[in-house]
């Protein structure tokens with residue numbers, strides 16, 4: 001399942017890949033309290049390769 005996920009300490013929205021990592025290669029499962037799933041209509045604000 002893929003979608004979008006927000007890193008709450010930075011307020012950045014990232015792409016969430018089917019493998020569970022963000023498009024830019026972070027693993028939200030390592031600090032799951034820092035990440036919340038957001039709706040597909042949310043704008044991706046991460047500008048790293050893989051998310052933008």
Ligand SMILES: [Zn+2]
Nearest residue numbers: 014024046051
């Ligand atoms: Zn990202």
